[in-house]
Amino acid sequence: MTMPDRSQSRTGAGQGDLRSRLDRLTLSRKEGFQRFAEGPARPRPEQLARSQIKSLSEADLTEYNRSRRGWHANLGPLWTPQMKALHEDLWDIFDSNDQDCDKVKGGIALDAFPGLGKTTAVLSFARKLHRRAIREEGELTDAGQERWPVCRVGLTANTGMRDFNRAILEYYEHPGRFRGTAADFGYRALDSILTAETRLLIVDDLHFLRWRHQAGIEVSNHFKYIANEFPVTLLLIGVGLEERGVFSEGSDYRAAILAQTGRRTTRLDMAPFTVNSAQGRLDWRNTLLAVEERIVLADKYVGMLADDLSDYLFARSSGHIGSLMTLINRGCQRAVRTGVERLDTALLDNVKNDAAAERAREELQQALASGRLVSRPQGAAAWGN
Structure with missing residues (x-):
C-alpha cells in the first residue's frame, strides 16, 4: 500500500488544497487525523484590558479579534x-x-x-x-x-x-x-x-x-x-x-x-451534569470555572460564570456540555463583535441555543427560581470550590 510522505503533511505541504483543508475538519482521512493528533495547541490570545484594546491599530485589532474568534470557537475539550x-x-x-x-x-x-x-x-x-x-x-x-x-x-x-x-x-x-x-x-x-x-x-x-x-x-x-x-x-x-x-x-x-x-x-455512556447532589453541584461549578478561565474578554472577572451565571447556564444548557459550550461560544462571539467584552444575562438572552436545550429551558428556570433546584455548592466562593 502506497502512502504519501508523512513529512510533507508536517511541513504544511498541500495546505492550499481544498480537500486537504477539509480533511483537517472532517478527520475522514489519515492526514487530517494526523494534523489533529500531532498538531500544536492553538495559541491563546493575550488577555488585554479595554484600554489596551482601544490603543490597538486597526490592523492589530482586526487580527486580535480574529484570533479570539478562533479561540472561543475551540474552547474545549474540557476534562470533565x-x-x-x-x-x-x-x-x-x-x-x-x-x-x-x-x-x-x-x-x-x-x-x-x-x-x-x-x-x-x-x-x-x-x-x-x-x-x-x-x-x-x-x-x-x-x-x-x-x-x-x-x-x-x-x-x-x-x-x-x-x-x-x-x-x-x-x-x-x-x-x-x-x-x-x-x-x-x-x-x-x-x-x-x-x-x-x-x-x-x-x-x-x-x-x-x-x-x-x-x-x-x-x-x-x-x-x-x-x-x-x-x-x-x-x-x-x-x-x-x-x-x-x-x-x-x-x-x-x-x-x-x-x-x-x-x-x-x-x-x-456519558451523563449530563446534574445538580441534585452536592457532588453534582461541585462538578458543575468546577466546569464553569474551567470554561471561565479560558475565556478571553476584556471585562471577564472571576465568578462571571460560576457565580453570576450558574443557574442561568444550567437552565439554558440542561446540563449538557455540548449545549453549554455552544452558548458560551456564541456569547463570546457576540461579546467581542459588539464590544460588550463580558458575558451576562442581557447579552446571552439574545443568543440562540440548540432546540433541545431551549425546549427544556423554561421548566428548569422555574425550578431554579423557586429553589427546588440549586446549581451552586453551599458556601461556594468565586475563587475556589
Whole structure:
C-alpha cells in the first residue's frame, strides 16, 4: 500500500488544497487525523484590558479579534468528570485487548444522548492513543510502512458493507478504493489496517444505520468479521443504540445476529451534569470555572460564570456540555463583535441555543427560581470550590 510522505503533511505541504483543508475538519482521512493528533495547541490570545484594546491599530485589532474568534470557537475539550471516567474505561478495554491473534478483541459502544460530548471525548482519547503509539513504537512499522494507530469512519443511513469498507480505504487513501466488490474492499481494508498497524477503529454516527434492514444486518455481520479477523479494537459511537436492539437478544434470526454484537461489546455512556447532589453541584461549578478561565474578554472577572451565571447556564444548557459550550461560544462571539467584552444575562438572552436545550429551558428556570433546584455548592466562593 502506497502512502504519501508523512513529512510533507508536517511541513504544511498541500495546505492550499481544498480537500486537504477539509480533511483537517472532517478527520475522514489519515492526514487530517494526523494534523489533529500531532498538531500544536492553538495559541491563546493575550488577555488585554479595554484600554489596551482601544490603543490597538486597526490592523492589530482586526487580527486580535480574529484570533479570539478562533479561540472561543475551540474552547474545549474540557476534562470533565464524565470525560475522565470515559477515558479510564476506554484505556481499560483497549489495553486489555493487547491479546494474541487467537483471541477475539472486545468491542466498545458509546451510547448516549446528543450534546453530551461523545465524539469530542472519543477524539480526545484517540489523540492520546495516537501519540502514545507513535512515542512507544515509532512513526514507521518494522516493515518500513507508516504507522497509523487510529482509523475513524462515519456512517450514513444508506451505508452498506461495501460503503463501509470503502470509507476505510478512503481514510488510508488506498489506490484501490474506487473499483471493486464488497469482498474486494474488505480484503483491501484489512490489508490497509495490517500494513499501518492500526489498533483502534472508530465508527461514528452508528445510529444512522438502519439496523433492522438488510444493510444494517450486513454491517453488523461485518463488525463481527472485524472483531474476529482485524487486530483492532472497534469503538462504535451512536445515539439510542440499546433501544435499536444492538445489545439485546431475541428469538428471530435478525435479532440473534444483532445479539452477537451485544455479547462482544461493552456499552459505555456519558451523563449530563446534574445538580441534585452536592457532588453534582461541585462538578458543575468546577466546569464553569474551567470554561471561565479560558475565556478571553476584556471585562471577564472571576465568578462571571460560576457565580453570576450558574443557574442561568444550567437552565439554558440542561446540563449538557455540548449545549453549554455552544452558548458560551456564541456569547463570546457576540461579546467581542459588539464590544460588550463580558458575558451576562442581557447579552446571552439574545443568543440562540440548540432546540433541545431551549425546549427544556423554561421548566428548569422555574425550578431554579423557586429553589427546588440549586446549581451552586453551599458556601461556594468565586475563587475556589
